[in-house]
Structures are given as C-alpha cells and as structure tokens.
Amino acid sequence: MESLLNGFEAFQRYYLNWQIIQETVPLLLRTLPIVFELLVLSMFFSFVLGLILSLMRLSRFRAFRWFAGAYVDFFRGLPLLLNLVFVYSGLAIVGANSGMRFLILGEIPAAVLSLSTTYAAYSAEVFRAGIESIHRGQMEAARSLGMTYGQSMRYVVLPQAIKIVIPPLTNEFIALIKDTSLASVISVQELLFTAKEKMGVVANPTPLAVAAVVYVVFTIPLIRLASRLEKKRERGSKGQKPTGGSAGKTPALVSADIAAQLPTGGGVR
Amino acid sequence: MSDPTTMIELHDVHKSYGHLEVLRGIDLQITKSEVVVVIGPSGSGKSTMLRCINALEPIQRGKIIIEGTDLTDSKTNVNQVRQKIGMVFQSFNLFPHKTALENVMLAPLKVKKQSRGEVEKIARDLLVTVGLSDKADNHPDQLSGGQQQRVAIARALAMQPDMMLFDEVTSALDPELVAEVLNVMKDLALAGMTMVVVTHEMGFAREVGTRMIFMDEGVIVEEADPREMIANPREERTQKFLGMVL
Secondary structure, three states: OHHHHHHHHHHHHHHOOHHHHHHHHHHHHOOHHHHHHHHHHHHHHHHHHHHHHHHHHOOOOHHHHHHHHHHHHHHHHOOHHHHHHHHHHHHHHHHHHHOOHHHOOOHHHHHHHHHHHHHHHHHHHHHHHHHHOOOHHHHHHHHHOOOOHHHHHHHHHHHHHHHHHHHHHHHHHHHHHHHHHHHHHHOOOOHHHHHHHHHHHHOOOHHHHHHHHHHHHHHHHHHHHHHHHHHHHHHHHHOOOOOOHHHHHHHHHHHHHHHHHOOOHHHHO | OOOOOEEEEEEEEEEEEOOEEEEEEEEEEEEOOOEEEEEOOOOOOHHHHHHHHOOOOOOOEEEEEEOOEEOOOOOOOHHHHHHOEEEEOOOOOOOOOOOHHHHHHHHHHHOOOOOHHHHHHHHHHHHHHOOOHHHOOOOHHHOOHHHHHHHHHHHHHOOOOOEEEEEOOOOOOOHHHHHHHHHHHHHHHHOOOEEEEEOOOHHHHHHHOOEEEEEEOOEEEEEEOHHHHHHOOOOHHHHHHHHHHO
C-alpha cells in the first residue's frame, strides 16, 4: 500500500507537478499565436495548391497529369521531417554559399512552406477523389448547356465535391495540428519546442504533459466533428428520396464510391 | 448544306470505343421542325448517335454539321454550337445543389451573361410551361422523377436552343409519371421545335413523330413515317424488334 502511494506521489511529482504546471501554462499559451499562424497559413496554401494539383491530375493535358501525379507521389512518400530540415537548413546552406539570399528562410516561412507542400499532396488526393465521385452526368449536363469545362467545374462539379470532401479535409486538418509540432526541430517556438525547453530548465517532464493536454483539447472536438460530419453524410445519402429507375440509384451509388475512394485521415499515411 | 432549314447533318459517321465499333456509317439529315424518333434494340448506337450530335463523344470518321457548322472541324467552338442544342438525359442530371429555378437559370446566366432579372423571368415562364411554377424553390431531391425530368427540359429550353435531343428521357420513370413528361414534349413538337427523340414509347412516336428511324448494330436499318413503319415494317430486323416492343 505504502509503495503504491509512493509510486503515485512520484508520478504526480514528475508528470503533474502543480508548481511546474502553473509556470508552464502561461508559457505555452503564449505560443498559441505562432501555432495558429502555422496552421492557418499551411492549411490555406495546402488547400489551394491541393485543389490546383487535383484539377491538373484530372486534366486532359498529359503534362499536367504527369506533373501532378509525380508531385503527389513524391510528397506522400517524403517524410515531413526531412522536408522541414531540407527547406530550413538545406536551402539556407545553398543560399549562403551561392549568394542566393532568398533561399535563406526564417523558421516560420520555412515551416509553412514544408507543411504546405506536403499537405498539398494529401489534399490533392482528397479533392481528386471528391471530384471523381461526382457523377459524370453532371459534367455532361453542364457541357450540353454550352458551359465550358472551367464553368462546369466551377459552378456544377466543385460545389458538390467540396461538400463531400469536408469530412476528410477535417481529418487532414487534425493531422496538420499535430504535425505543427515537427516545426520544433527547426526551432519554431511553438508548443512542443517551448515545453521541451521548460522541461530542460526544471528537469521534469510535466511541461510535456501540459503540452499534450493543449494538443488534445484542440484535436478532440475536431475529431468528434469529423465523425459527426461523416455520419451526417451517410444519413444524407440514405435519406435521398428514390426517384425511380437508374436515376434514383445514383445518390446511393455515388456515396458508396466515395466511401471506397476517400482516404480517411489516418489511412493515408 | 446550302439549305438553310437543314439543322443536323450526319455524313458517314463512325464511332468506336477501342475495338468496338458502335456507329458504323450513319447518314442522316434533319430539317427544321422535324420530330425524328429513333428506335432500336439496346446497344444499337441510338444514344451514342445523340451524344455525338452534341459532341459529348468524339467521332473517328465522318462529319457532323449543325446548322452549317462542322462539329468535326478543330476550329469550331463546340461550346457555341452546343448552345443551339438542348439535351435531356435518361438520368435527368439535374444539379442537386441548386433549386429547380437555379437549375434553369444557371446556363443563361453564366454562358449568355444575360442579366439576372431577365433570366429569372425566362426561367419562371419556362417552369410555368412545364407545369412546375410551384416547385421553383425545391431542390431536385424533393421532386418526383417526372418533375425532375420536366425541370431538365426547362433547363435545356432556357438556352433557347434551335433543336432538342431526348435520350430515353422516360426510361427511368415510374409508369404513372411518363405521361406528364411526354405531354411537355408533345407541346414542344407542336410549337415547331426540331427534335430527335430516342425512345421506346411507340404511342408518342406514332402521335408526334414526323419520321421514324430504326437502328441496329450501328447502322440505320430503316427510315419511314412512324405510322407507316409501325404498321408495315419493311425490314426483317425491324419487324422482329417491333414485334417485341409492341
């Protein structure tokens, strides 16, 4: 009994040390603007680039398809950590030696660039699956009305595809939140970096526990949201009124396709 | 080609998917206000022919000329030609994220760049024409198949096309909903619209059609007045097919 109590006391002293918690919390909260900056910028650029890549991948021009395919394969296969180190340190060395100063990036721009380029590859796959899940008849109907390919995409296919990809994109976003912690290796002063620093100072891992709580506080609601959206989508497609014949079958078929095609957050990597 | 009333011309049209030749030399001329009914067994190439007329499918050989414009010419702006051709599909293909009214308005707004007020008036009038003025604000999933198909017809008409293509538009409908769609098509025909109708509805063909075409295995087997063909098919293949559907 006594040893159990001792064990509990030791656990509390090392992982939930109240004194250190009180010191760490304000320290970590102060890093949140940097985390949000990384998140918002990386999300924005990766979605935009991902959408462009997905359209290129579905283009009728072979060069575009080839480029987008190669890009997606490369960045899906490349460790994000390596991407970060290369963009921050690798480019800086080249920049310093060659006089191309623009290659020397600050920590935050480097982190945003790496996160965006890698996540663009993931988003591109999600967008592509979403666009492909829209029945071919939609594009044909739009084209038959005289709309160009671009107009048909913009006004008919993409608005429907976006709705479908929101749940998987939410999963991407959750993964991105967690992966901002990788930016600590290029000394971006975000959550993990600051927690590790504090851990060194107090020689106690409690700051890591605090950082873990902060991450989880942000990710768990999003995880719940993502699964709620997914359930809603399933319900939505089942609730469609059958409209007779093959046309009535379309919604159900489409959603089955999507379920099979769309990468769900964890599955992609 | 010189005849200004010629709307659609097909000259020796060949179309294949890989090794499968779906159209094997189609020659056809359709003049203004004709209602051409196309019948034939499934896989005979009827729908493919319709889709080629609208350039939804590329052809491998031959020529398709729409109101004097050669569709197969690489300099032709296909989008412009398509504006003159309305098409209605078996599976409706309404835009599910838009209301009935928005479905009808989209193309005139974006393609013809007409003003919103003008387009809305045209669209509401068309919904009245197809008997759906009370469904303007409903989304497609709130409409029956017959209602959806009538919206699809209104959507095609909103571009004020010179001709309309109907691709088995009643095949996906429950039997009791077929008549409401055929009636709209009948009114259109009476108003002088040039129409090409792929269908199995022999009653409609007999009543509204001005010409009937029987296709089989990628060629036009027989061509005649609908009443004449239904009563006295000349070709053996036509007799056999009509024997099965009538």
